[in-house]
Amino acid sequence: MTTGGTHPLIPSMRLDELLAELQSRLEAVLATRDRVHTLLEAVVLVGSDLQLETVLRRIVETATQLVDASYGALGVIGEENTLLEFIPVGLSEEEIARIEHWPHGLGLLGLLIKEPRPLRMSRISDHPESYGFPPGHPPMGSFLGVPLRLREEVFGNLYLTEKRGGADFDEEDEAVVIALATAAGVAIENARLYGETHRREIWLQASSEVTTSLLSGADVGDVLNQVARNVRDMADADVASILFPIDDGRALRVLISEGAESLLGTEIGIDGTLAGQAYRTGEPVTVRDLAATDYETFDSLPIGPATAVPLGAAGSIRGVLTFGKRPGRVPFAPSTVRMLHSFAGQAAIALELAEARRDAERLGLLEDRDRIAKDLHDVVIQRLFAVAMTLMSTIRLVDRPEGASRVQHAIDELDATIRQIRATIFALQGPLGPGGSGLRAQIVDLVEGTRGHLGFLPGLRLEGPLDNAVPEPVAEHLLAVLREALSNLVRHAKATRAQVTAEVGGGNITLTVEDNGVGLSPDGRRSGLRNLDDRADQLGGTFEAGPGALGGTLLRWSVPTG
Structure with missing residues (x-):
C-alpha cells in the first residue's frame, strides 16, 4: 500500500524538474535574444553619427549599458603608447573635479596598450600590473577591458568597471563588448574619414x-x-x-x-x-x-x-x-x-603675389607720374616761359604806363604759375608714402588745419624737392617749427592774411611765415620763438623774426639739408 501509494509522485517530480529546466533555458534564450537585439540597436546607434568626438562618447555609453557597468571610459592611444584622450562615463561633474589628473596609460591601462587583448578580472587591485588610481578617483573593483581596432591599428581601449549588483563581468559580457568594439571600429573609421x-x-x-x-x-x-x-x-x-x-x-x-x-x-x-x-x-x-x-x-x-x-x-x-x-x-x-x-x-x-601686384601697380603709377612731370617740364613750362619772354619784350613797345603795368602784372602771374607747376613736378617725383605722408603733404595738412582757427586759409608756396632732398631729422624739426609758428599766428597775431613758404635750394631748406597782424611784442620776442632759434642752432642754421612787408611779423628759419 505504501509503496503503491508513493510511486505516482516520482513522475510528477521529474516532470516539474524538466519544466523548470525548460523554463530556465527559455528565459536564457529570450535574454540572449533581447541582448542580441540590444547589441544590434547599439551598433546602429554608434554608427549613426559622423562627428568623431560624439561617436567616441556614444561607444562608451552604449558599452556601459550593454554590460550593466557603473563606470566606463575610452582611452585613445597616442604617440609612444600613451593615452592621447580619456573619455569617462558615469562620473558626475563633482567627481571629475576631485580627480587630480586623468590616467596617463600606466599600470593596468598600460598593459592593455602594450598587449591589446581582452582583459577581465574580479578586482583591479589584485592584478600585479595594477598601478592604483589618481588622487580623488572613486574606488572600483570588477574590470573588463577590450581593445578598439581599426583594421590592424589599435585605436584605443574600452574600460568598464563596477558591474552593478556586485557581480563580476562574465564571458558573455566580454563577447558582447568585443562585438560592439568591432562595430565601433568601423564607426570610428567612418567618422575619421568624414572629418578628414x-x-x-x-x-x-x-x-x-x-x-x-x-x-x-x-x-x-x-x-x-x-x-x-x-x-x-x-x-x-x-x-x-x-x-x-x-x-x-x-x-x-x-x-x-x-x-x-x-x-x-x-x-x-x-x-x-x-x-x-x-x-x-x-x-x-x-x-x-x-x-x-x-x-x-x-x-x-x-x-x-x-x-x-x-x-x-x-x-x-x-x-x-x-x-x-x-x-x-x-x-x-x-x-x-x-x-x-x-x-x-x-x-x-x-x-607674395599680392605684394608683387601692388609693387607693379606702384611702379606703373610712378612711371605715369614721371611722364606727367616730364611733359609739364618740357612742354608746359617752356611754353609759359616763351609767353613770358614775349611779354617782357613787349613792355618796351607799350607807351602808356597803365599798359606797361598790366603787362608786368601778367609776367608776374606767369612766373608764379611756373613756380607752382615746378612745385607740382617735384610733388609728382616724390615718394609714394602710405597715406601721402611725405614732408610736402604734412606741411599742407598743418597749414590747412589752421583754417578753422584763423577764419581764413593762409597762402602756401612749396618749391624744390621737399620729399627727396630733406632728411627725416631735418623734416621733423621743420614741422615742429611750422607748428609753433602757426600756433603763434593763431594765438597772438590777430591777422587777416598770412603766407607760408617752404623752399629747398642752395643746400638749405628755408621756411618763411609772414602775416599782417599786430607784429611782435615790444621786447621783440614772443613765447616759443626761443625754441625755434634753438632748433636752428642745433642744425647749424639761422632764425630771424621781425617786421614783414605785410605790416605784421616775418619769421624765417633756414637750415642745411646735408
Whole structure:
C-alpha cells in the first residue's frame, strides 16, 4: 500500500524538474535574444553619427549599458603608447573635479596598450600590473577591458568597471563588448574619414577664397582675418592667431587673432616660445599640452594642445600661424597639421603675389607720374616761359604806363604759375608714402588745419624737392617749427592774411611765415620763438623774426639739408 501509494509522485517530480529546466533555458534564450537585439540597436546607434568626438562618447555609453557597468571610459592611444584622450562615463561633474589628473596609460591601462587583448578580472587591485588610481578617483573593483581596432591599428581601449549588483563581468559580457568594439571600429573609421574629407573641403574652399581675395586687391588685413577664421574651423581649434616679425626678426607680434582678441598687439620673443621655434626652424611645431612644456605661455589664455606653423618656407618666412585648444581637449592630429601647413604655405604664396601686384601697380603709377612731370617740364613750362619772354619784350613797345603795368602784372602771374607747376613736378617725383605722408603733404595738412582757427586759409608756396632732398631729422624739426609758428599766428597775431613758404635750394631748406597782424611784442620776442632759434642752432642754421612787408611779423628759419 505504501509503496503503491508513493510511486505516482516520482513522475510528477521529474516532470516539474524538466519544466523548470525548460523554463530556465527559455528565459536564457529570450535574454540572449533581447541582448542580441540590444547589441544590434547599439551598433546602429554608434554608427549613426559622423562627428568623431560624439561617436567616441556614444561607444562608451552604449558599452556601459550593454554590460550593466557603473563606470566606463575610452582611452585613445597616442604617440609612444600613451593615452592621447580619456573619455569617462558615469562620473558626475563633482567627481571629475576631485580627480587630480586623468590616467596617463600606466599600470593596468598600460598593459592593455602594450598587449591589446581582452582583459577581465574580479578586482583591479589584485592584478600585479595594477598601478592604483589618481588622487580623488572613486574606488572600483570588477574590470573588463577590450581593445578598439581599426583594421590592424589599435585605436584605443574600452574600460568598464563596477558591474552593478556586485557581480563580476562574465564571458558573455566580454563577447558582447568585443562585438560592439568591432562595430565601433568601423564607426570610428567612418567618422575619421568624414572629418578628414570635410576638412579638405574647407581647405580647398578656403585656399581658393584667400587667393582670389588677395589677387583681386582686397585689404590684406581682412584676408588674414579670413585665414585665421578658416584655420580655426579646419582644425576645430578654440583660438587661431597670426604673428609677424618685428625688431628685425628678434620678436613676434600678434596682429590677427580669432577666439582671443585680447592677444592683439601682444609681443613675444623668438627664443623660448612655440611660435618662435616655428619661425626659426621653418617647420611646424606641435605639443599635446602647452602648459606642460618649457615654452612661454600667455597668462590670460590657458592653452592645452597647440601648434605653430610657419607662413612660408625656410629662408623666406613671413610670419607664424598658431592655433590651440582648451586644456583637456584632443591634440591636433598629424594629418590636420600637415593640411594646415600646406594651407599656410599657399596663403604665404598668395601674400607674395599680392605684394608683387601692388609693387607693379606702384611702379606703373610712378612711371605715369614721371611722364606727367616730364611733359609739364618740357612742354608746359617752356611754353609759359616763351609767353613770358614775349611779354617782357613787349613792355618796351607799350607807351602808356597803365599798359606797361598790366603787362608786368601778367609776367608776374606767369612766373608764379611756373613756380607752382615746378612745385607740382617735384610733388609728382616724390615718394609714394602710405597715406601721402611725405614732408610736402604734412606741411599742407598743418597749414590747412589752421583754417578753422584763423577764419581764413593762409597762402602756401612749396618749391624744390621737399620729399627727396630733406632728411627725416631735418623734416621733423621743420614741422615742429611750422607748428609753433602757426600756433603763434593763431594765438597772438590777430591777422587777416598770412603766407607760408617752404623752399629747398642752395643746400638749405628755408621756411618763411609772414602775416599782417599786430607784429611782435615790444621786447621783440614772443613765447616759443626761443625754441625755434634753438632748433636752428642745433642744425647749424639761422632764425630771424621781425617786421614783414605785410605790416605784421616775418619769421624765417633756414637750415642745411646735408
